[in-house]
Amino acid sequence: MTRSTLWRQEVTKLEAYVPGKSIEEVQKQYGLSEITRLASNENPYGPSPKAIDAMNAAAADSHLYPEPTSAELRGKLGTLYGVDPSQVLVSNGADNVLMLIGQAYVNPGDEVVYCVPTFSVYRTSTVVMGGVPIEVPLTGDYKFDLDGMLAAVTERTKLIYLCNPNNPTGTIVDCAALEEFLKKVPPRVVVVLDEAYGEFIDVPSYKTGAEYVREGYPVISVHTFSKLYGLAAMRVGYAIANPDVLAPVLAVREPFPVSRMANSAAAASLDDTEYREFILRTNREGLAYLSEQLRQMNVGVNPSYSNFLFADLHRDAAPVVEALMKAGYIVRPCKSWGYPEHIRITVGSPDQNKGFIEALRTILEA
Incomplete structure (x- = not known):
């Protein structure tokens, strides 16, 4: 054996x-x-110099468990995105958040739709839970095939992943097309907008995932402090969604997912505009x-x-x-x-x- x-x-x-x-x-x-x-x-x-100072200060309390809900950070993120802190979940990096979503939503046999190539964790989080990845090729100009993704939705579809901007191509979904797409997705399907690079989008009036959350769509917007904020080693990611959508993700999240230093650094980063x-x-x-x-x-x-x-x-x-x-x-x-x-x-x-x-x-x- x-x-x-x-x-x-x-x-x-x-x-x-x-x-x-x-x-x-x-x-x-x-x-x-x-x-x-x-x-x-x-x-x-x-990282921001303010983040480095915050990490150094927090290191003195490393013998204490961190505040488990990242309350200060969630409050600042709520202000930044115009949502209630109860709509924000903080965890150990965006890839961890994505794995938690899979654990919270995917049953054996459930289908998860996404375009390829894209971030590999979508497949991993699906397969490890016994789900079925439904992979739709990108268009010839390396963009997401929204019509193809909609055509792939069945009664067994549980999640749809959109990496926006997409990794590795750097392309984005047209804002108007994305809104039409969300309107056509059955309300029983949760759309995960992976916006790890979303802060870099330089398009006037481009809507963020948080705006779709505020409008009531069954969307989970996922972000990270690893890219723009330079905190890759600290492992801080977060999700924005309505409380009923976040509830199962919170249920599977580990008790103390973010260290004191990471929480402090992320909060200080938001202050350094x-x-x-x-x-x-x-x-x-x-x-x-x-x-x-x-x-x-x-x-x-x-x-x-x-x-x-x-x-x-x-x-x-x-x-x-x-x-x-x-x-x-x-x-x-x-x-x-x-x-x-x-x-x-x-x-x-x-x-x-x-x-x-x-x-x-x-x-x-x-």
Whole structure:
């Protein structure tokens, strides 16, 4: 008998998540002292100074369990989005929130609809609960096929996932089209709007998931402090939904999911609006610079509404990715998403962006 015979049957259908290469791994592999990681969509400037101060202050109370409901943070998020704090759930990162949603809603045989490629946790959270993933391909221009998703809805559909902006393509759903889509979704189906990169959308009057929640749609809007706010190591994510929609998610959430330091850092980040605007401005400038430089090298660039670019090298990306690592730059190859000629590039600081472009240009010319 092998140990695998003891596994839950659903686990045998899953593969472990494979993250982008770590800085430490590449340093050791190539003997480099300086590495720039543009693979994991991290904030190149780190957290707000106010968040760092808050973390340091909270560390002194690390012997005490955190306040279990993240009351202060939920209050600030409620003010930010115009919802009652009872409509906000805080947990250990957005991916944890997504797993909780699967645990709360998916029974064996239930169907969950989403487009591919997209964030892998949608499939994982479905399969591990015995659900059936219904995967609809993206359109030719890398956008969500809303009509195809609606056509895939059956009596067994329980959840629909929309990653907006989508990871790895950076595309968004047209606001008017999304509203029409939500009106056509049967009210018994919960739509999960994964807005991990939602703060980067730079479109006037674009509606957030919280607005659909306020209007009464059965929507769960999921966010993270890992991207815009630079708190990836702290693991803070949250969901916004009406209390009856959140109730089963709260029931399966662990008792103390967010540390004192993480709660304090997230709350302080929301207070630092000047830093937030700095990050958004430099990201827009970085997107524009990288897009223009890549196009000059005949690299296909998809319009992005996030903090990364989905770039078509028009050749096998693997040797280019390898050469970039040797030059000290880590990007994310997209072969696992079905795009072997694409890479995903995180927007870095101006110096990081410039250094990356120079390295890529040298590699492509060679």
